[in-house]
Amino acid sequence: MRILTYIRQVLDAEESVHIANNAVALENSKLVMDTMDEYGVEEALRLRESGIEAEIVAVAVGPARVQDALRTALAMGADRAIHVETDIRLDAIALSKVLAQLAKQEEATLILSGGQQADWDSHALAAATAERLNWPQVTWTSALALAGTILTGKHDADEGSESFTLELPVVVTTQQGLNEPRYPTLPNIMKSKKKELRKESLNQFDVTPKLNFVSAEIQVKNRLNKILDGKDAPAAAAQLVDLLRNEARVIA
Amino acid sequence: MILVVVEYANGKVSKSTWEMITAARESGREGPVTALVLGSNIAAVAAEVAKAVDQVLVADLPALAQYDPELWSAAVAQIATEGEASLVLLGGSRSGREYSPRVAIKLDAPLLEDVISLKATGETITAQRYTFLARVTETIESTAPIAVATIKPGVFNAATPKAEAAEQFDVDLSLPAPRLKVTGKTAERSSRISLSEAEIVVSGGRGVGSAEGFTQYVEALADQLGAAVGATRAIVDAGWRPYSEQVGQTGKTVQPKTYIAIGISGAVQHLSGMNKSKTIVAINRDAEAPIFKIADYGIIGDVTQLVPAILTELKK
Numbered sequence: 011m012r013i014l015t016y017i018r019q020v021l022d023a024e025e026s027v028h029i030a031n032n033a034v035a036l037e038n039s040k041l042v043m044d045t046m047d048e049y050g051v052e053e054a055l056r057l058r059e060s061g062i063e064a065e066i067v068a069v070a071v072g073p074a075r076v077q078d079a080l081r082t083a084l085a086m087g088a089d090r091a092i093h094v095e096t097d098i099r100l101d102a103i104a105l106s107k108v109l110a111q112l113a114k115q116e117e118a119t120l121i122l123s124g125g126q127q128a129d130w131d132s133h134a135l136a137a138a139t140a141e142r143l144n145w146p147q148v149t150w151t152s153a154l155a156l157a158g159t160i161l162t163g164k165h166d167a168d169e170g171s172e173s174f175t176l177e178l179p180v181v182v183t184t185q186q187g188l189n190e191p192r193y194p195t196l197p198n199i200m201k202s203k204k205k206e207l208r209k210e211s212l213n214q215f216d217v218t219p220k221l222n223f224v225s226a227e228i229q230v231k232n233r234l235n236k237i238l239d240g241k242d243a244p245a246a247a248a249q250l251v252d253l254l255r256n257e258a259r260v261i262a
Numbered sequence: 263m264i265l266v267v268v269e270y271a272n273g274k275v276s277k278s279t280w281e282m283i284t285a286a287r288e289s290g291r292e293g294p295v296t297a298l299v300l301g302s303n304i305a306a307v308a309a310e311v312a313k314a315v316d317q318v319l320v321a322d323l324p325a326l327a328q329y330d331p332e333l334w335s336a337a338v339a340q341i342a343t344e345g346e347a348s349l350v351l352l353g354g355s356r357s358g359r360e361y362s363p364r365v366a367i368k369l370d371a372p373l374l375e376d377v378i379s380l381k382a383t384g385e386t387i388t389a390q391r392y393t394f395l396a397r398v399t400e401t402i403e404s405t406a407p408i409a410v411a412t413i414k415p416g417v418f419n420a421a422t423p424k425a426e427a428a429e430q431f432d433v434d435l436s437l438p439a440p441r442l443k444v445t446g447k448t449a450e451r452s453s454r455i456s457l458s459e460a461e462i463v464v465s466g467g468r469g470v471g472s473a474e475g476f477t478q479y480v481e482a483l484a485d486q487l488g489a490a491v492g493a494t495r496a497i498v499d500a501g502w503r504p505y506s507e508q509v510g511q512t513g514k515t516v517q518p519k520t521y522i523a524i525g526i527s528g529a530v531q532h533l534s535g536m537n538k539s540k541t542i543v544a545i546n547r548d549a550e551a552p553i554f555k556i557a558d559y560g561i562i563g564d565v566t567q568l569v570p571a572i573l574t575e576l577k578k
Contacts, residue, residue: 023511023530027397034394046512101402103366103373128511131393132375137331138363146441147331149360152505162445168329168357169271169456170506173446186495186512187505220372224388224401233542233558240545240563247571250543253559260462260520260541261487261576 013054016123017070018044019079032225043079046124048191049184055087057156065089071108073097084202085194096212104219106138125150125183140181149183263293263345269353270307277459278353280420282413283314290382291349302327313423318430330440335364337435350410358412366410374411395511395534415458416517457490462520465492469525469565473502479569480524486576494532510535525565528553
C-alpha cells in the first residue's frame with residue numbers, strides 16, 4: 011500500500027509574528043514542519059514497522075523553502091517526497107484539490123495530515139481532501155491500527171472520544187497523544203539527501219481559490235496589567251477579589 | 263435563505279446555536295434565518311430553536327441517530343441547495359469543523375472557518391478569523407454566491423428566544439450509507455460546565471506542584487466560582503489531568519469572560535488557546551512569566567498560599 015503524509019511548513023511557535031504587505035512575513039524567521047504533521051509521519055512509520063508493507067510519500071505544497079520540511083520527513087524515514095512548488099497562497103479547500111489529485115496519481119489508500127495547521131489555524135484540509143476523493147475520514151485520532159484494509163482506532167468527538175472501524179481508503183488527522191515523533195538521526199539525515207524529492211508545478215492541478223486573503227493584523231488587546239505583590243497572601247488575595255468583584259465585575 | 267445547522271447536546275440547544283443565529287441575523291445576507299435540526303428524537307430541540315428563527319427544518323431520522331461527517335455533510339448540502347441558501351452556518355465544534363469542508367466542496371462554495379465576524383455587502387462576504395496560533399487576525403473575503411462558514415464559539419452574543427415559535431417543516435433526505443463504524447464511546451468527564459461554554463475558566467499548570475495540588479487549588483477555586491477546569495499541556499503530558507481539559511494549540515481553544523491561570527507560565531502553546539479571553543487573571547511565583555504580560559490582574563506569589571487565601575476571601 012501507499013501512504014501519503016501531508017506536510018506543512020510553519021513558523022516555529024516560539025518565533026514572533028511579523029506583518030508586511032498585509033500578510034504574515036515569514037522571511038528571516040525559523041520555520042519548522044508543523045508539529046501536528048510530525049505525528050502523521052511518525053504514525054506512517056509505525057504502521058510500516060508494525061509489519062505492513064507500505065511506501066510512505068511525504069507531500070507538500072508551497073514555496074521553494076518548503077522542501078526543508080519535506081527533507082525532515084525524509085530524514086524521519088519517509089521513502090520519497092513530492093513538492094508542488096508555488097508562491098501562491100491557497101486556502102484549505104483549494105489546497106485539497108492538489109492533494110486529492112496527487113493521492114489518485116499515487117494510488118494511495120491512506121492519507122495522514124495534522125489535525126490543525128498552525129499557520130492558518132485551520133482544520134479543513136483533511137476533510138476537504140476526503141470529500142474530493144469520496145473517501146471517509148476520521149479526525150483527531152489518538153490511536154490507530156491497521157489489519158489488511160481495516161483501520162481501527164480511537165478519536166476525539168464533540169463530547170469525549172469514540173472507537174471506530176473503517177475500511178481503506180481513508181483520510182486521517184493526527185494530533186498530540188497519538189505517538190511521540192522520533193528525531194531524525196545523523197545517519198538518517200545523510201541517507202535522506204539521496205532520497206527522491208520530486209518537484210511538480212501547481213499549473214497542472216487546475217486550482218482556482220474562491221477565497222481572497224485581504225489583510226492580517228497582529229492582535230494586541232490592551233491588558234490592564236494590574237499585578238500585585240503576593241508576599242502578604244491574605245492582603246493580596248483580598249485586594250484581587252475586590253478588584254474582580256468591584257472593578258472588573260467578573261465575579262459575584 | 264440563511265441556513266443555520268443546529269448544534270445540541272443532551273436534548274438541549276447548545277450556546278453555539280444561539281450565537282450562530284445572531285451571526286446569521288447580523289450577516290447582512292437576505293432571506294429567512296432557517297434552522298436545520300439533524301438527528302433522531304429531536305422534537306424538543308426543534309421546538310426550542312423555533313423561538314429564535316424564522317423557520318425550522320427538521321430531519322428526524324433513525325439513520326441520523328449517530329453523527330457521521332458524510333451523512334451530515336450530505337444532508338446540509340442537499341437542504342442548502344433545495345432552499346437556495348446564500349449562507350450556511352455551522353458551529354465551531356469538533357464535528358462542525360470536521361464536516362463543514364465537505365459541505366463547502368459539495369456546494370462548490372468557499373469555506374470561512376472559525377470566523378469571529380461576518381459581513382455581507384452584495385455578493386461579497388468579508389470575514390475575520392484568528393490565525394498563527396491566534397496571534398494574528400486575518401480578514402478574508404468571498405465573492406461566491408454561496409458561502410459556508412463555521413462560527414467560532416464564544417464570540418457572537420447569544421440570540422434571545424421569543425415567546426412566539428416559528429413554523430416547523432419535516433424534510434426528506436437522500437443519505438449515503440455510513441462507512442464509519444463507531445464501536446464504542448467514552449464520555450468526557452462532565453463533572454462541571456464544559457470548557458467551551460463556561461463564562462469562567464480556572465486553569466492550572468506546573469506551578470500547582472502535583473495532581474493533588476491541582477485538586478486542592480484549581481478544582482477548589484473552580485467549584486467556588488462555578489467555573490470550568492482547564493490545564494496546560496505540560497501537566498496533561500505528565501498525566502495529572504485528562505487530555506479533555508487541555509487548553510492550547512493542541513487542546514481546546516477557549517474564550518470565556520474570565521480566565522484564571524494558576525501556576526501557568528504562559529508558553530505560546532497555551533496562550534494560543536486562551537489569549538482571547540476577556541479578562542485574564544494570573545497567579546504565579548515567577549514575576550518574569552509571560553502570562554503576566556497578557557494578564558489584566560495578577561499576583562506574583564506562592565500558589566499554595568494565595569489560592570487558599572482567595573478561597574477564604576470569596577467565602578466572606
